[in-house]
Amino acid sequence: MSWHWIALVPDGPPPKQPAGAATATTLDGTAAGTLAIWTSHAKPLRDARRVDGRLLDDAGAPAVVSLVRPPAGVRLKFDDGAVQQARRRILALGQPFDAVTTLMSDSSHFEGSLVVARGDDAVARLRDDPFARIFDAVLLRVGAGVLGTMPAPAGPCIERYGSAQPWPWDVYAA
Amino acid sequence: MPDLTPGARFPDLELPDHAGNVRRLSELVGGDPTVLQTYRGWWCPKEQAFLRERLVPFQEEVEVAYARIVSLSVDAPEVAAAFRAGVGARWTFLCDPERTAQTELNLRETTDTTNDPYVPAVFVLRPDLTIHTAYNGYWYWGRPTTDELARDLRDVTREIRDDWDAPTP
Numbered sequence: 001m002s003w004h005w006i007a008l009v010p011d012g013p014p015p016k017q018p019a020g021a022a023t024a025t026t027l028d029g030t031a032a033g034t035l036a037i038w039t040s041h042a043k044p045l046r047d048a049r050r051v052d053g054r055l056l057d058d059a060g061a062p063a064v065v066s067l068v069r070p071p072a073g074v075r076l077k078f079d080d081g082a083v084q085q086a087r088r089r090i091l092a093l094g095q096p097f098d099a100v101t102t103l104m105s106d107s108s109h110f111e112g113s114l115v116v117a118r119g120d121d122a123v124a125r126l127r128d129d130p131f132a133r134i135f136d137a138v139l140l141r142v143g144a145g146v147l148g149t150m151p152a153p154a155g156p157c158i159e160r161y162g163s164a165q166p167w168p169w170d171v172y173a174a
Numbered sequence: 175m176p177d178l179t180p181g182a183r184f185p186d187l188e189l190p191d192h193a194g195n196v197r198r199l200s201e202l203v204g205g206d207p208t209v210l211q212t213y214r215g216w217w218c219p220k221e222q223a224f225l226r227e228r229l230v231p232f233q234e235e236v237e238v239a240y241a242r243i244v245s246l247s248v249d250a251p252e253v254a255a256a257f258r259a260g261v262g263a264r265w266t267f268l269c270d271p272e273r274t275a276q277t278e279l280n281l282r283e284t285t286d287t288t289n290d291p292y293v294p295a296v297f298v299l300r301p302d303l304t305i306h307t308a309y310n311g312y313w314y315w316g317r318p319t320t321d322e323l324a325r326d327l328r329d330v331t332r333e334i335r336d337d338w339d340a341p342t343p
Contacts, residue, residue: 088237091264094255096193152193154202154244155265156237170204 003166004056005038005048006103006114008067008140016044020058022143024065027123035065035142049103049111052166057148063098064122065147066129068137069112076110078102078167082134083110087158087167089130096152097125100168107164110134116147175280178295184210184303187275189246192255192267199244200303202266207306207330208242208299209323212281214291215249216257220314221294225261232320233264241327248273248291283312298326306330 004019010033014021018036026032037056038044070076076083090100103112113131117123129137153168176185187199202208211229213221229243236243243265247254254267268275276282276292283293294311296318307326311317318326332338 088264091237092259092262094193094259096195151197151201152191152195152266154197154204154242156233156243156263157206157240158237159240 002053002169003050003164004053005040005044006051006055007036007045007048008032009034009036009045014044016040018044020056020060020146022062022146024140024142027139027141032138032140035140035146037146049105050164050166051103051114052099052101052150052169054150055099055101055114055116055148056146058145060144060147060149061118062144063116063118063142063147064126065117065140065142066115066126066132066137067112067140068114068129068131068135069103070135074135076134077108078110079108080110084158086113086130086134090168091153091155091158095125099147099150100153101150102131102167104164104166116149176278178279178281178297178305178308180305180308182305184297184299184305185275185278186303187246187268187278189268189270189275190251192251192258192269194251197266197268199268202244202268203242203299203301203303205301205334206240206242207301207327207334208244209236209327210297210299211243211245212279212292212295213245213247214283214286214294215247215289216253216260217289218291222261224294224311224314224317225263228317228320230262232323235324236327237264239327240331244268246270246275246292248276248289296323298323298330300330301334 014036019039021036024032024035097115099116115129191197246268250271251269254269258267281293296309298307309318
């Protein structure tokens with residue numbers, strides 16, 4: 001399996017034993033819930049979305065993330081010009097983020113994104129998250145034990161949505 | 175000495191990219207036809223022209239057509255990153271400042287003893303890294319036009335995609 005489920009669970013422990021989970025807080029320290037990733041084939045809860053499986057690392061270090069989610073009931077096609085341009089902007093970055101994945105529940109719609117950064121300049125870099133130009137982003141500090149580091153997208157491909165793989169998945173399954 | 179002619183397998187190089195991350199060529203190629211370009215360096219006006227006039231405009235098509243581009247030079251990562259950003263490229267640039275891969279490939283341009291750059295060349299690779307076409311770009315007009323690259327990528331795509339003929343009901 002090359003994709004997993006992810007959700008930000010606002011209250012209480014995540015259901016159905018995630019493969020990785022960590023508490024999330026806003027930049028001002030307000031509790032935001034638990035960011036959890038499941039490897040099950042079945043969707044663990046209604047708000048979960050598919051992410052690139054390489055995102056999960058149960059030994060991953062704490063990180064700052066930019067979580068972009070559309071308003072309830074809204075979703076854009078990956079063909080949308082705004083989504084295409086955001087992916088091009090990600091590829092054009094000189095300094096890649098630690099991880100990038102789009103969120104999706106089918107094979108053709110963009111339903112948000114998660115961008116991971118670490119280091120002293122993580123917050124500053126994430127404030128320029130290209131996906132945050134599409135929908136509102138929230139910046140969160142996420143504890144250890146869930147988020148890994150993915151190789152930067154090879155580029156220049158932006159076509160990686162037709163096979164139900166969250167972009168930038170850039171290697172075909174064997 | 176590797177054979178870099180059509181039909182031979184291109185070595186699966188492992189080098190830092192423009193951001194300093196070690197990347198393997200086969201990882202960058204993934205499952206797609208790939209244009210691998212060796213270039214002299216940011217300072218060469220021919221390389222600037224080839225990138226600005228051919229490869230960078232061509233990436234608009236490559237990025238939606240399940241194909242890849244990879245560039246390779248002796249520039250250090252920070253230099254390659256600046257050059258890549260300056261020309262507007264969105265693909266991966268591999269960096270060989272120690273000239274290890276250049277030696278392995280025997281692609282040193284011996285007529286430039288100041289910079290010891292790569293011989294400019296373009297290889298169109300299949301996903302298994304076998305060479306479909308090789309262009310010698312020492313003289314600028316030896317380099318492929320975008321039409322030639324499109325023909326090569328069409329040939330490789332036709333070879334590797336079982337659904338080249340659109341599936342019928």
